[in-house]
Amino acid sequence: xxxxxxxxxxxxxxxxxxxxxxxxxxxxxxxxxxxQSYPDITDYINALYDAAQPLIQKAGGADAIRGIGAGVPxxxxxxxxxxxxxxxxxxxxxxxxxxxxxxxxxxxLTNDANAAAQGEMTYGAARGMKNFIMITLGTGVGxxxxxxxxxVYGHDGFAGELxxxxxxxxxxxxxxxxxxxxxxxxxxxxxxxxxxAKEIVSATDRPTQLRELDIDHITSYDVYKAAEAxxxxxxxxxxxxxxxxxxxxxxxxxxxxPEAIFLFGGLTKSGHxxxxxxxxxxxxxxxxxxxxxxKVLFSSLSEADAAVLGASxxxxxx
Amino acid sequence: xxxxxxxxxxxxxxxxxxxxxxxxxxxxxxxxxxxQSYPDITDYINALYDAAQPLIQKAGGADAIRGIGAGVPxxxxxxxxxxxxxxxxxxxxxxxxxxxxxxxxxxxLTNDANAAAQGEMTYGAARGMKNFIMITLGTGVGxxxxxxxxxVYGHDGFAGELxxxxxxxxxxxxxxxxxxxxxxxxxxxxxxxxxxAKEIVSATDRPTQLRELDIDHITSYDVYKAAEAxxxxxxxxxxxxxxxxxxxxxxxxxxxxPEAIFLFGGLTKSGHxxxxxxxxxxxxxxxxxxxxxxKVLFSSLSEADAAVLGASxxxxxx
Numbered sequence: 001x002x003x004x005x006x007x008x009x010x011x012x013x014x015x016x017x018x019x020x021x022x023x024x025x026x027x028x029x030x031x032x033x034x035x036q037s038y039p040d041i042t043d044y045i046n047a048l049y050d051a052a053q054p055l056i057q058k059a060g061g062a063d064a065i066r067g068i069g070a071g072v073p074x075x076x077x078x079x080x081x082x083x084x085x086x087x088x089x090x091x092x093x094x095x096x097x098x099x100x101x102x103x104x105x106x107x108x109l110t111n112d113a114n115a116a117a118q119g120e121m122t123y124g125a126a127r128g129m130k131n132f133i134m135i136t137l138g139t140g141v142g143x144x145x146x147x148x149x150x151x152v153y154g155h156d157g158f159a160g161e162l163x164x165x166x167x168x169x170x171x172x173x174x175x176x177x178x179x180x181x182x183x184x185x186x187x188x189x190x191x192x193x194x195x196x197a198k199e200i201v202s203a204t205d206r207p208t209q210l211r212e213l214d215i216d217h218i219t220s221y222d223v224y225k226a227a228e229a230x231x232x233x234x235x236x237x238x239x240x241x242x243x244x245x246x247x248x249x250x251x252x253x254x255x256x257x258p259e260a261i262f263l264f265g266g267l268t269k270s271g272h273x274x275x276x277x278x279x280x281x282x283x284x285x286x287x288x289x290x291x292x293x294x295k296v297l298f299s300s301l302s303e304a305d306a307a308v309l310g311a312s313x314x315x316x317x318x
Numbered sequence: 319x320x321x322x323x324x325x326x327x328x329x330x331x332x333x334x335x336x337x338x339x340x341x342x343x344x345x346x347x348x349x350x351x352x353x354q355s356y357p358d359i360t361d362y363i364n365a366l367y368d369a370a371q372p373l374i375q376k377a378g379g380a381d382a383i384r385g386i387g388a389g390v391p392x393x394x395x396x397x398x399x400x401x402x403x404x405x406x407x408x409x410x411x412x413x414x415x416x417x418x419x420x421x422x423x424x425x426x427l428t429n430d431a432n433a434a435a436q437g438e439m440t441y442g443a444a445r446g447m448k449n450f451i452m453i454t455l456g457t458g459v460g461x462x463x464x465x466x467x468x469x470v471y472g473h474d475g476f477a478g479e480l481x482x483x484x485x486x487x488x489x490x491x492x493x494x495x496x497x498x499x500x501x502x503x504x505x506x507x508x509x510x511x512x513x514x515a516k517e518i519v520s521a522t523d524r525p526t527q528l529r530e531l532d533i534d535h536i537t538s539y540d541v542y543k544a545a546e547a548x549x550x551x552x553x554x555x556x557x558x559x560x561x562x563x564x565x566x567x568x569x570x571x572x573x574x575x576p577e578a579i580f581l582f583g584g585l586t587k588s589g590h591x592x593x594x595x596x597x598x599x600x601x602x603x604x605x606x607x608x609x610x611x612x613k614v615l616f617s618s619l620s621e622a623d624a625a626v627l628g629a630s631x632x633x634x635x636x
Contacts, residue, residue: 084607131473145573147470154465154575155449156607164605165569169487178605251483255463255573257472287482287496289402293474 003066005059007052007105008312010112011035011072013087018048019308020055020065021315025123027305029055041090045102052103067318068099068107071115071311078157080109106318112136112307114151114160116264116299117144119310125262125300132260133252134299135162135245137267140177141185141192147256162252163189167244188245190266193220197237208233224270238273245274246281253286253294260295264306268298321384323377325370325423326630328430329353329390331405336366337626338373338383339633343441345623347373359408363420370421385636386417386425389433389629396475398427424636430454430625432469432478434582434617435462437628443580443618450578451570452617453480453563455585458495459503459510465574480570481507485562506563508584511538515555526551542588556591563592564599571604571612578613582624586616 008027010017016035019027031051038044059065072095074085080096082088099107110118117134120126126134130149136142141163145152152159163185164178173182174195186192197218201210209226210218210233226234249261261282267274279296286294301309326345328335330353337348349369356362377383390413392403398414400406417425428436435452438444444452448467454460459481463470470477481503482496491500492513504510515536519528527544528536528551544552567579579600585592597614604612619627 131477147465147472148468150466152465152574155577156575156611158607159449159573159575161572161575161605165572166565166603169565180603180605247484247487251569252573254479254483255477255570256470257474257477257479259473285484285498287479287498289474289476 003064005065006312006315006318007055007065007068007103008308008310008315009048009068009070009072010115010307010311011070011088012307013073016044016048017308018052018055019305019312020059021309021312025309027308027312029058030308031055036089039089041093041095041098044089045098048099049102062104065105065315067315068103068105069115069118069311069314069316069318070095070099070107070109071112071307071314072109073111075109075111076157077108077110077114077151077153080107082109108314108318110151110311110314111142112310113142114144114153115310115314116142116301116306117146117151117262117310118313119301119306120262120264120299121146121149122313122316123301123309125297126260129259131256131258132262133162133249133256133258134262134264135249136265137188137190137263138265139190141183141189145256146258162248165248165251167248184245184248188241188267190220193223193237193241193267194218196240197223200233200237200240204233206233210234220267220270224273227270227273235273238270239277241267242274242277243281246278246283247285249278249282249296250285253282253290257290258294260297262297262299264299264301265303321382323383324630324633324636325373325383325386325421326626326628326633327366327386327388327390328433328625328629329388329406330625331391334362334366335626336370336373337623337630338377339627339630343627345626345630347376348626349373354407357407359411359413359416362408363416366417367420380422383423383633385633386421386423387433387436387629387632387634387636388413388417388425388427389430389625389632390427391429393427393429394475395426395428395432395469395471398425400427426632426636428469428629428632429460430628431460432462432471433628433632434460434619434624435464435469435580435628436631437619437624438580438582438617439464439467440631440634441619441627443615444578447577449574449576450580451480451567451574451576452580452582453567454583455506455508455581456583457508459501459507463574464576480566483566483569485566502563502566506559506585508538511541511555511559511585512536514558515541518551518555518558522551524551528552538585538588542591545588545591553591556588557595559585560592560595561599564596564601565603567596567600567614568603571600571608575608576612578615580615580617582617582619583621
């Protein structure tokens with residue numbers, strides 16, 4: 001029987017979404033369970049197995065499913081382990097092995113940013129590209145790097161942590177959740193933008209509609225709305241954020257000479273307000289041979305499906 | 319007839335050295351010509367061909383030579399072109415094609431730092447390693463990156479320009495020869511160390527034997543000798559240089575998670591004076607999962623043979 005489908009699992013700290021995906025990259029059915037409701041990993045996998053039954057039936061049985069691809073926090077592609085995920089009830093488990101055994105279908109896993117890169121290459125705007133970088137701008141900053149048509153995993157499976165390269169050095173650099181200072185993630189994630197908004201609004205007397213908001217809870221969407229309304233302080237916040245990201249991207253280009261860098265995640269909803277300063281800073285900081293040559297693109301996958309699609313793409317190689 | 323040999327060409331702005339290399343990685347014979355004596359590329363290749371005759375005879379004829387590997391300034395692996403090499407009489411030529419035609423032996427080329435990485439993997443301490451980075455600390459700072467057992471060339475053939483990632487940002491960053499500011503090369507090359515020596519010696523009143531030298535011509539070897547003699551200012555120069563290099567290497571680790579980073583070139587003769595601050599800064603700036611895990615090693619290839627050996631290693635795949 002030809003295997004026409006894969007299952008994609010997007011495991012988050014709150015929800016776990018499972019999708020049945022066909023060869024055209026369409027999520028034809030999905031199901032979800034609450035990640036935190038299962039303190040025991042066996043119970044979690046059993047619940048997932050039960051939730052998957054309608055999907056498996058829709059596919060025409062487990063024999064029609066080529067593999068399961070899972071995007072999980074701290075997932076290690078080489079070992080199939082979840083390894084040190086503090087936002088999960090089971091920070092260290094041999095997840096791919098347990099899934100394969102319960103489902104009777106081979107399972108491969110990776111982290112969410114690598115899954116997004118794999119998904120863009122399999123179903124999205126990176127189809128046919130051999131060298132690109134995916135940067136996810138969400139609660140954190142993640143990345144998936146593709147070289148010669150393959151996601152880079154490195155010696156230990158953990159390559160592609162570009163959110164923890166250093167964007168700002170020195171005493172005044174922001175602390176990052178990882179324990180280091182000045183990481184790209186501390187500036188260019190959704191929370192980074194919120195911190196920048198608080199700093200810039202506090203430091204200026206200029207009029208801005210952002211001052212009317214609770215300064216501890218300004219979101220990147222608030223900044224976007226203000227920029228759209230012509231607010232100069234909001235524009236300054238995006239310029240600052242985009243400049244740091246573009247500068248850092250110039251170093252990434254010097255490393256792997258990608259054809260394109262894709263941006264994905266909540267911050268990309270800010271459109272040209274974020275991408276314009278990114279492109280400007282990138283081109284000001286690359287060697288002449290790359291100036292105006294590296295494409296900066298938004299991911300073409302719909303945000304609703306992207307995580308499941310990205311994860312599922314690993315199923316084809318499982 | 320089994321092809322037991324390759325030819326390796328190390329083309330510099332001054333000398334072009336050709337070596338006959340066997341499968342054990344020994345340079346069994348060599349010859350050289352003056353690069354600048356041939357304003358016409360055809361004359362250069364004819365001179366090289368004549369100089370190669372004793373080597374080809376030693377091999378037992380052209381049939382015994384598998385390929386020619388060339389390490390050349392601005393060499394593009396994909397196209398076989400020399401492309402924009404300002405220190406050569408012929409800045410843009412289809413060098414691999416011309417060589418293959420004249421010698422009747424297939425020729426592949428790359429730049430010198432990529433050749434060094436390839437050589438370390440084929441003959442040196444990186445044998446068996448699938449993921450490592452080679453950083454060459456010479457007149458400039460070059461790099462060759464190996465991922466999954468292959469040198470990274472990227473979309474256009476120019477990947478691995480880590481000497482032009484930004485080590486220092488802001489107004490006071492040093493101008494680099496490339497036209498940008500703050501590049502790693504402006505600090506961690508031989509000339510970078512000379513600039514640092516001049517700056518630090520000028521700015522301090524502390525006693526240092528370096529003050530007895532012509533301040534515009536202090537070399538990294540002078541600084542090494544002073545450090546060996548217990549000179550505190552010399553040690554500070556190496557600390558400054560090594561810290562910048564180690565910080566930058568931490569970002570490289572976040573990119574490709576290498577098993578090891580190799581250092582090669584003149585500056586490595588300074589031994590522990592340079593490598594100790596490099597290792598310290600690297601480990602202070604990587605994510606916890608990599609702390610004290612990434613090896614920092616000096617290249618195992620002898621400096622005299624390394625360039626020819628590195629280039630020759632491409633000959634096996636030509």
